[in-house]
Amino acid sequence: MPQRVRRLLPLTALLTVTAWATVADADHAWGSYHWKKPNAVLTLAVGDNLTTTWDTHFQDALDDWNLSAVLDLQYATGGAKPRNCRPTAGRIEVCNATYGNTGWLGVAQIWASGSHITQAVAKMNDTYFNSSPYNAPEWRQLVMCQEVAHDFGLDHQDEEFDNPNLGSCMDYTSNPLGPPSNLQPNAHDYEQIAAIYSHTDAAASSGGGPNGAAADLDLESPGQWGRLLRSNRGGRVQIFERDLGRGQKVITHVFWADPDADRPR
Numbered sequence: 085m086p087q088r089v090r091r092l093l094p095l096t097a098l099l100t101v102t103a104w105a106t107v108a109d110a111d112h113a114w115g116s117y118h119w120k121k122p123n124a125v126l127t128l129a130v131g132d133n134l135t136t137t138w139d140t141h142f143q144d145a146l147d148d149w150n151l152s153a154v155l156d157l158q159y160a161t162g163g164a165k166p167r168n169c170r171p172t173a174g175r176i177e178v179c180n181a182t183y184g185n186t187g188w189l190g191v192a193q194i195w196a197s198g199s200h201i202t203q204a205v206a207k208m209n210d211t212y213f214n215s216s217p218y219n220a221p222e223w224r225q226l227v228m229c230q231e232v233a234h235d236f237g238l239d240h241q242d243e244e245f246d247n248p249n250l251g252s253c254m255d256y257t258s259n260p261l262g263p264p265s266n267l268q269p270n271a272h273d274y275e276q277i278a279a280i281y282s283h284t285d286a287a288a289s290s291g292g293g294p295n296g297a298a299a300d301l302d303l304e305s306p307g308q309w310g311r312l313l314r315s316n317r318g319g320r321v322q323i324f325e326r327d328l329g330r331g332q333k334v335i336t337h338v339f340w341a342d343p344d345a346d347r348p349r
Contacts (some may be wrong), residue, residue: 112254112272113280114239117335118201120285125156127205128148129175133162134258138180138208141221148229148268154281164205167285171203172238176235178228180208189218190227190339192234193303197332204235212341224259225267227339229253233273234337237280241272244318245342256321258342311338 106197119126134142146157162179163172167178171193189212194204208227212218230240230253242255249257251264252273260266301325303309310326324336 094143112241112276113240114194114234114237114335115192116336117196117201117238118199118280118288119201121281121283122285122287124284125154126281127158127284129160130157130232131162131164131175133164133166133169133176133179134208135166135180137208138228139261140226141224142178144225144233145170145229145232149233149236149277151269152277153273154278157232157236160338169205169207171178171205173203176204176206176232177233178206178208180210180213182211182214183209184211186211187340187343189213189341190231192231194235194237194335196335201235201237202332205230206235209341217345218341222265226253226257226260227267229268230339231337233269235325236277238276239337240271240321243321245318245320262331274330302332303336309338310334 135334156302164170164177166181168178191207194201240254241250245256245258249262249264249266253266255266257266309324313325314323320340322338326334
């Protein structure tokens with residue numbers, strides 16, 4: 085994939101990002117889950133298993149999250165087939181496909197050993213993105229930005245769809261463009277990333293994912309996701325957990341499509 089020029093945020097946003105370390109009220113981590121970070125910066129490969137419709141949104145999301153002082157998300161050639169989007173140990177795989185009328189718009193899944201993420205995937209369901217109202221750049225950018233962030237341990241700032249936007253892709257909304265726009269991270273997101281990765285670990289995560297039958301699990305539908313851990317009001321945001329034994333789990337974060345929106349055609 086050709087290298088793209090990083091988008092420039094407004095000066096006020098850049099100044100806010102550089103000041104996040106002084107604020108101590110970050111509180112939207114995805115539990116205690118995080119990648120091992122042996123150095124000051126977490127370097128993580130993110131595989132592109134996407135069609136060209138998604139490439140710009142993918143690169144923009146990586147550029148936005150890399151404004152964090154502790155993240156270095158590196159573009160990598162995809163290592164999965166988009167249709168099943170199998171994980172690769174030690175990295176994130178990002179995929180899109182027409183997964184069907186599953187009800188979900190986007191899914192993020194992490195494989196964890198204890199609290200450490202060992203591999204992760206993010207999937208965008210083109211069955212919905214090919215139809216109104218989701219067939220729009222702003223919806224693709226919001227969901228891409230959010231699902232990638234779940235894969236390195238970030239959760240939502242807000243899960244109400246019809247209240248005012250917070251200016252963060254980690255805020256659910258019925259109107260991604262706002263104002264303010266929810267297409268990028270905000271300062272509070274960078275604060276939380278800094279809090280999650282404020283410590284270092286002995287060694288980086290590599291080759292730590294499940295093997296054998298566990299690596300080949302079909303995890304596309306609720307029947308394979310395990311037990312429901314949490315559901316917001318209205319059930320459009322849900323988290324599931326599947327216990328693989330020996331301290332390993334798969335945790336699935338689901339962004340359900342609006343059941344009142346136009347059905348995919």
